[in-house]
């Protein structure tokens with residue numbers, strides 16, 4: 001997050017995007033733009049444009065958040081231990097700019113068994 005210019009981002013992002021990307025918030029389920037998006041394309045970081053997830057790895061998790069079983073490239077995201085809210089979770093950030101994306105859980109489908117549970121507000125969809 002050190003790389004981010006917060007004053008500039010206050011101008012650039014919506015209030016919801018800022019709350020999620022910078023303050024590590026979570027959008028309410030089934031309210032985001034992409035949880036039910038089935039179009040082919042690529043999801044990039046809303047802050048910096050880094051390519052994060054491909055539509056071919058998106059699946060219907062039933063959670064109301066966009067869910068993927070793997071990132072476009074492992075090195076495009078970074079994972080951090082998150083002990084807030086009396087839980088131990090693994091936070092996922094954009095590896096380029098440090099923007100908060102969501103969390104990754106180990107109850108996803110094959111072939112990885114992972115579930116990247118990502119806020120729509122952290123993403124921008126590029127039609128493929």
Ligand code: FE
Pocket residue numbers: 045046047048049050094095096097098099
């Ligand atoms: Fe980014």
